[in-house]
Amino acid sequence: MKRSSLVNLLVLGLALAVGGFGCKHRPKGPTPIPGQKTAVAGPGTEGRATPPIGGGLDKDNRPDSEDLKPGQGGTPLPSDRGYFEGRPTDGKIFEAYTVYFDYDRHNVKPDQVAKVQAVADFFKSAPAGDDLVIEGHCDERGTDEYNRALGERRALAVREMLTQMGLAAGRIRTISYGKDKPVAEGHSEDAWSKNRRGQFLLLLPKDK
Amino acid sequence: MMKKFRYMEAAAILLVWGASMAATHAETGGKMIISREVDATKTIPINLSGYTGEVLSTLKFDLEVVGFSMAGPEQADYLVVGSNASRVEARVSNRFSKAEILAKAYSGASLRAQAHALADDIVEKIRQVPGIAQTKIAFKLESGGTSEICIADYDGFNVIKITNDRSLVAAPAWSPGRKKLYYTSYRLGNPDIYAHVLATGERQAIAKYTGLNTSAAVSPDGRRVAMILSKGGSPDIYLSNPDGSGLRQLTSTREDESSPCWSPDGQTLCFASRQTGRASLYTMPAAGGAMKRLRTENVASVTEPDWSPDGKNIAFTTTTGGFHICTVPAQGGVAEVLVPGEYPSWSPNSRTLILSRRNGNRYVLSLLDVPTKKVKDIGQISGNASQPDWAK
Known part of the structure; x- marks a missing residue:
C-alpha cells in the first residue's frame, strides 16, 4: 500500500487507455474516473444493470452514509456460502479503490464514495459470473474481537452502499480480519489510517 | 474432603x-x-x-x-x-x-x-481459596503471519499446539470440564467457529455462515454456545446448542456486538456493543429480552468482558489511552483500572486474571493477582501470545 497517488493515476490512465481500445477481454480495472459516470468498455456481451434493491437514496440523490438509516438490521448476507467458495480472486484490479475509514467508525466518508461508485459501475458491465469480496480491516487500537466485529461492520457498510448503487446483494460477500492483516506496520496515525480499510477483491468464475 | x-x-x-x-x-x-x-x-x-x-x-x-x-x-x-x-x-x-x-x-x-x-x-x-497451579489455559499464538491455537499449563509450561493449519485463528474458549475447545479459524478462507474434542483431535465447524462467525462462549452448564454472527447483515449475538444446531438470534442492532460472556448461573450474557456509537458493556437475559447498559464509571470505550466464576465482578479492557485491564462489580458501578493489558480471563477461583500485554515488540501472557495487583509474566512462550482463556 505504499503506492503513491501518482501511480494510482498511471494505473487509471492505463485502464482508460485499454478500455478506449475496445479490448475484448475482461477490463483490467474499474475504468471510470471515480465519481464520473463513464461507461466501462466491457466484453460487450454479458453486461447487465441490476436494479437497486437496497434502501434507496435520500433527497440529495447521492449515495452516502446518510442513506444507511440507523435502526435497520442491515442487509442479510447470502445464505449459500458455497456459491463463493473455491473461486479464484483478483485483488489487484481494485487496488486503487480501497475505502478508508475514520478511527472507530464504519460509515463510508463522503470523500470515499466515489471509489465505491466506481466499483459499482464496474459491475454494471462485468460478466455475469463475476462477484465481489469486501474485506474489512482495522487499526491496532481496538481489541481483537471488537475489531473483528468492527471490520465486518465496515465491510457491510460498503456492501450496503454498493447495493444501493444497484449491485445485487447476492453477489457480495464480506470477510473481516480485524487487526490481523495490517498493510502498514508502525504505531502512528500514518500507519493506522492505512490499516482502517475496506478492500475489494474480484471473485472470478470457477471455470476461468 | x-x-x-x-x-x-x-x-x-x-x-x-x-x-x-x-x-x-x-x-x-x-x-x-x-x-x-x-x-x-x-x-x-x-x-x-x-x-x-x-x-x-x-x-x-x-x-x-x-x-x-x-x-x-x-x-x-x-x-x-x-x-x-x-x-x-x-x-x-x-x-x-x-x-x-x-x-x-x-x-x-x-x-x-x-x-x-x-x-x-x-x-x-x-489463603483459603482453591489453588490455580494445576489449571490449564488456551491461547492464540502468532508467529510469522500465521497463528495457531495452543493449550498449556497456567504458567505457560507444556505448550501443546491444537491446530496446525498455517492460517489465522482467534478467540479460543474452553468448554466446562476441559474436554472441548471452541475457536475461530480462517482455514477455509472465512472466520468460522469450530468445536474441537481434545482427546481425539476431531473438530467440527459449528458456525460457518456467510460473513463473520467468531467469539464462541460456552455456558457454564456446557449446553449452550453464545457467538457473534453477521449473517443477518450486522454482527449480532446468537445462541446455539454445543453442535451449532438450534440457532437463535439474541440481538438485532445495526451496530456491532462483540465478545459475549456468561454469568456463572447461566442466566445472563454480558457483551460489548457500539449501539451508542462507542463501545460499552451491556447485559441481556440469555432467554432473550432487552439489552441493558452496564455502568462502568471512570472509563470509556470498553470491550472484552469476562464474568468472574463467583459472580461478583466483570473484568474487561478499556482502550482509552492504551489497553488497560479493569474490573467492575457485576451489577455495574465504578470501574477500577488495574494494569496495562487486554483480553482478561478469570481463574477458576476468581482471584487471578490472565491477560495479554505488549512487551517491547512482542505480546506476552501475564498473570494478575487482582487483590494485590501484582503481575507476573509467563516468560517461556516464544511468539506473540494473546487471547488467553482460563479453563474452568
Missing part, C-alpha cells in the same frame, strides 16, 4: 472472632491462626528451604502469583521445609505459633507436577 476442611476453617474463624476481636497471630494456637490471613490483599511472606532447581522455581512462581513473597526464615510468616530428592515433600508451619499446618509427600507424574500440587495445598491452607 475439601468441603469438610472449609467448614472446619470457617468454624475456627468464628471462634477467633468470638474470642478476640483483634484476631492476631497471638497464642490462639493451631488452626485459629488462619484468621489472620483472610485479608486477600495482604502479601504473605513465606520461606522455602530444602528445594532446588525446577521444584524451587515452580514453587516460587506458584506462590508469588497468588500474593506470597519470598522471605528469609526470620521474616516469613510461614516456613516450608522439605526436599525434592526423588519426590516432593513438605512440612509447612506457622513461624509464630510453631503449629504445623501441612505435612505431605507427593508421588507420580513429574517433580514439576508435584511442586504444583504442593503449592495448591499451601494456598488452600493459608
